[in-house]
Amino acid sequence: MHPEHDYSESLLVHFRRIESLKKAALDYPSVLLDTAQLCDLELLLNRAFYPLCGYLDREDYESVIAGMRLGDGALWPIPVCLDVSDAMAGTLETGQSVALRDGEGFMLAVLTVSDLWKPDKKAEAHAVFGTDDPKQHPGVRRLYEEVGPWYIGGRLEGLHLPLHYDFKELRLDPADVHRRFSQNGWRNVIGFQTEKHLHCAHREMTLRAAREAGASIFLQPVAGPTHPGDLDHYTQIRCYKEIVRKYPRNMIMLGLIPLAMRRAGPREALWQAIIRKNYGCNHFMVADDHGDPFANRSPKERFYPLHAAQDLVRSFEEEIGSKMVPLKKMVYVEEKAQYIPEDEVVSGMNVKHISSSELKRRLENGLDIPEWFSYPEVVAELRRAHPPRSKQGFTIFITGLSGAGKSTIARVLLVKFMEICDRPVTLLDGDIVRTNLSSELTFSKEHRNLNITRIGFVANQITKNGGIAICAPIAPYEESRRHNRELISCSGGYIELYLSTPLKVCEERDRKGLYAKARAGKIKGVTGVDDPYIPPSDPELTIDTTGISADEAAQEILLYLEEKGYIR
Numbered sequence: 001m002h003p004e005h006d007y008s009e010s011l012l013v014h015f016r017r018i019e020s021l022k023k024a025a026l027d028y029p030s031v032l033l034d035t036a037q038l039c040d041l042e043l044l045l046n047r048a049f050y051p052l053c054g055y056l057d058r059e060d061y062e063s064v065i066a067g068m069r070l071g072d073g074a075l076w077p078i079p080v081c082l083d084v085s086d087a088m089a090g091t092l093e094t095g096q097s098v099a100l101r102d103g104e105g106f107m108l109a110v111l112t113v114s115d116l117w118k119p120d121k122k123a124e125a126h127a128v129f130g131t132d133d134p135k136q137h138p139g140v141r142r143l144y145e146e147v148g149p150w151y152i153g154g155r156l157e158g159l160h161l162p163l164h165y166d167f168k169e170l171r172l173d174p175a176d177v178h179r180r181f182s183q184n185g186w187r188n189v190i191g192f193q194t195e196k197h198l199h200c201a202h203r204e205m206t207l208r209a210a211r212e213a214g215a216s217i218f219l220q221p222v223a224g225p226t227h228p229g230d231l232d233h234y235t236q237i238r239c240y241k242e243i244v245r246k247y248p249r250n251m252i253m254l255g256l257i258p259l260a261m262r263r264a265g266p267r268e269a270l271w272q273a274i275i276r277k278n279y280g281c282n283h284f285m286v287a288d289d290h291g292d293p294f295a296n297r298s299p300k301e302r303f304y305p306l307h308a309a310q311d312l313v314r315s316f317e318e319e320i321g322s323k324m325v326p327l328k329k330m331v332y333v334e335e336k337a338q339y340i341p342e343d344e345v346v347s348g349m350n351v352k353h354i355s356s357s358e359l360k361r362r363l364e365n366g367l368d369i370p371e372w373f374s375y376p377e378v379v380a381e382l383r384r385a386h387p388p389r390s391k392q393g394f395t396i397f398i399t400g401l402s403g404a405g406k407s408t409i410a411r412v413l414l415v416k417f418m419e420i421c422d423r424p425v426t427l428l429d430g431d432i433v434r435t436n437l438s439s440e441l442t443f444s445k446e447h448r449n450l451n452i453t454r455i456g457f458v459a460n461q462i463t464k465n466g467g468i469a470i471c472a473p474i475a476p477y478e479e480s481r482r483h484n485r486e487l488i489s490c491s492g493g494y495i496e497l498y499l500s501t502p503l504k505v506c507e508e509r510d511r512k513g514l515y516a517k518a519r520a521g522k523i524k525g526v527t528g529v530d531d532p533y534i535p536p537s538d539p540e541l542t543i544d545t546t547g548i549s550a551d552e553a554a555q556e557i558l559l560y561l562e563e564k565g566y567i568r
């Protein structure tokens, strides 16, 4: 038979099988996967997690926990099980088929349940992370708080890989990567996983490692459980695309890995080295703090001992078939006008370095970033994503009692910003929101908090898109104010203004007659009268409007914004 005919026949059989599986799976119970679970599923289906062909069953799981090996002895340091809730587990039994779907309900795979059990999470945390204290390790906290209480093990049949719409050309599976390595004639390849922005020092460091190993470089950043609207993800990948252009020809290749990292230090590094071997890398670059949850902090704050990850990977080099390449930090020496390894610096050398917080400061203030540190194309991408404060969006969140002057000051600010006219401005006054966004809400604690987080959601969208949001609700509770601060500070500026005007003064003003009605017992639960107002614990600005006009208060705010660089 003609080989092509043979091939198309088997493809046809495959497609028919998928179609009949899809039909049958319509009757199976479904598990909707979160973003971290989708990452695991993709790497199971595309064989990056070889030798796994499904989620670990109980025996394999216990063996991995105890000794980093599957039941058959194969090296595998990280448990990969499907976690589900009590409610879901109650509907399942062994031998059953389950449809695995993404957040939109799109069916991706069918799992045949071989085991269903309640893991001892304390024991898992201790073995995998080295502690069972959630305060010490974010991975333990996630295991306790976000991972479901039941695990399912079982074989998988893939129907479709999880869908991605971003950077499709970089989403290479192990088969694609193997093919490209052989097309490039690459026999020795160093896998380099990173989450950081890369600059000149990283190019020098990887090139030096590649020369020493006689290898090429596969730069494989993590495109893990990120949100589709996460601006940083897009910037990061565009920066990687720029930096690979700065390498000599046929020296580096870029691909993304959808890995849900556990940050389990040495075990994590070993796991990543095995995964890279599955992609065809026979070297793997390991940092001295690889997989540490606090890798960005000072050496004293790291969780795992320095070099522990390198030592563990090195001890399994032969078994994995991959050499551990230690990541050597490089520093710029001014008089040599070049980078050298940090451990070759001798006293008297004029060494230059820009830390990530210093880089952030320079970006925020539009200051110079020298060419010895980074490439103009990379800096341009960073500047686009991190414009100086005068070009960023920001939210002014005014909180205080009714009658403290929130709406009037908000309106003065609106006019002033319109006069400056460099960013779109939106006013989210308490009354406007209550009429248009929260008309069904009462003044109970729960509803007030919901009202405030709704305002926060809208203000965040405005801020993220470079606008100015002025919010002026009472916002009597700290928890919803904190929620908004945490959300919005990631998108731009956040300025909380507490109008500390005393109740007595607000009550004397009583423009809406609210307090009179409350005192007469006509309405209940009025803030300040018979409902609490919890003052903010750490506002950027506090103004008591007793005896000052709205114009004067607004002027104070504008001066603050000017001083902090938000307006010019």
Ligand code: PPS
Residues within 6 Å of the ligand: 401, 402, 403, 406, 407, 430, 431, 434, 443, 447, 448, 449, 451, 452, 472, 473, 474, 475, 476, 512, 514, 523, 524, 525, 526, 527, 531
């Ligand atoms: S909250 O607590 O932030 O959700 O309140 P907010 O959305 O800002 O709404 C406050 C305005 O609603 C009027 N109002 C009341 N305020 C406080 N307590 C009770 N029970 C109440 N009932 C109605 C009041 O006039 C507030 O307007 P402002 O602009 O603050 O004076």
